[in-house]
Amino acid sequence: MKIIVTGGAGFIGSHTVVELIARGHEAIIVDNFSNSQPFIIDRIKEITGVSPKLYQVDCTDKKALKQVFENEKPEGVIHFAASKAVGESVLKPLLYYRNNLTSLINVLEIMKEEKVNNIVFSSSCTVYGSPDVIPVTEKTPIKKAESPYGNTKQIDEQILTDFQKANPLFNVSILRYFNPIGAHPTGKIGELPIGTPNNLIPFITQTAAGIRKQLTIFGDTYDTKDGSCIRDYIHVIDLAITHIKAIEKLKKENGIVDVYNVGTGVGSSVIEVIESFEEATKQKLNFRIGNPREGDISAIYADNTKIVSELEWKPKYNLKDALVHAWEWQKKLQK
Ligand code: WQD
Numbered sequence: 124m125k126i127i128v129t130g131g132a133g134f135i136g137s138h139t140v141v142e143l144i145a146r147g148h149e150a151i152i153v154d155n156f157s158n159s160q161p162f163i164i165d166r167i168k169e170i171t172g173v174s175p176k177l178y179q180v181d182c183t184d185k186k187a188l189k190q191v192f193e194n195e196k197p198e199g200v201i202h203f204a205a206s207k208a209v210g211e212s213v214l215k216p217l218l219y220y221r222n223n224l225t226s227l228i229n230v231l232e233i234m235k236e237e238k239v240n241n242i243v244f245s246s247s248c249t250v251y252g253s254p255d256v257i258p259v260t261e262k263t264p265i266k267k268a269e270s271p272y273g274n275t276k277q278i279d280e281q282i283l284t285d286f287q288k289a290n291p292l293f294n295v296s297i298l299r300y301f302n303p304i305g306a307h308p309t310g311k312i313g314e315l316p317i318g319t320p321n322n323l324i325p326f327i328t329q330t331a332a333g334i335r336k337q338l339t340i341f342g343d344t345y346d347t348k349d350g351s352c353i354r355d356y357i358h359v360i361d362l363a364i365t366h367i368k369a370i371e372k373l374k375k376e377n378g379i380v381d382v383y384n385v386g387t388g389v390g391s392s393v394i395e396v397i398e399s400f401e402e403a404t405k406q407k408l409n410f411r412i413g414n415p416r417e418g419d420i421s422a423i424y425a426d427n428t429k430i431v432s433e434l435e436w437k438p439k440y441n442l443k444d445a446l447v448h449a450w451e452w453q454k455k456l457q458k
Pocket of ligand 1 (some may be wrong): 198301354
């Protein structure tokens with residue numbers, strides 16, 4: 124299939140493009156490089172031998188985006204392009220609503236105009252808010268979002284289901300990611316946080332590399348096994364592969380909305396992650412216990428039964444693999 128991958132130069136997007144190419148698909152990257160860098164395209168070629176076509180376009184620019192669809196006539200879209208930092212969304216809500224909602228609306232309007240019927244959408248476990256029961260299934264009630272970022276994901280999911288209702292032949296697959304971590308085993312692509320990392324794993328690897336002086340654990344008084352927060356950390360390659368399986372399934376369908384939790388089904392605490400990192404990489408981490416972070420929930424991890432059975436997928440990598448790959452990538456970045 125020829126697939127337009129918006130945000131295809133980003134962390135998850137680039138790993139998905141590599142897996143698309145590996146499975147014989149043609150990936151067309153649309154990216155404005157607001158949260159990625161052009162050298163990633165060259166790295167994709169180094170890994171796959173294929174240099175994916177690139178359009179440097181912002182998805183909020185409908186005219187430019189439509190030109191891409193007219194040129195390429197894709198069979199489907201994987202839509203990653205969005206702003207994704209929870210903390211930043213609290214400080215800049217309008218940027219998040221404009222970018223994350225307008226981009227999706229543009230993509231859907233153009234897909235309708237160009238008769239492209241298959242979209243895989245990058246959503247997040249953030250839509251669940253703070254769940255009463257864990258692990259969460261796809262039927263776990265959606266609670267009020269805890270941030271503008273989470274709210275944009277909830278609204279985007281609603282836009283997709285409403286649009287599909289009005290266009291019965293349209294196919295949607297909504298992937299609710301848990302915590303994407305790790306990097307490509309070649310060390311050629313990985314996470315490229317801008318400035319001080321918000322997320323745990325890049326902060327850990329930058330602390331181990333001496334870029335950050337000390338890691339702060341945001342609270343150890345939660346009602347969990349060791350007091351620190353629990354999350355479901357999924358290797359970015361395992362996550363990437365679910366996109367290919369999801370869009371291949373859509374191609375055979377006529378009018379569905381799939382929703383999947385994309386997680387390992389294993390909950391790990393912050394302290395367990397630190398211990399795993401130190402053990403797997405033999406790097407001693409300098410950390411301290413700090414105050415809880417505004418907006419954090421104590422624990423969430425996936426019941427991934429549905430995606431395992433319907434997409435015949437299961438995670439290949441475990442937490443240690445992802446931490447080692449993230450560390451290898453960090454060391455290569457220093458060179
Ligand atoms: C994980 C745990 C922190 C940094 C968010 C979004 C989610 C996705 C991933 C976009 C938490 C703790 C962190 C640090 C720490 N974003 N932590 N010290 O908040 O679970 O998920 O990012 O796709 O949608 O909600 O991820 O990595 O920021 O935090 O103790 O320096 O690590 O408190 O418990 P989070 P995270």
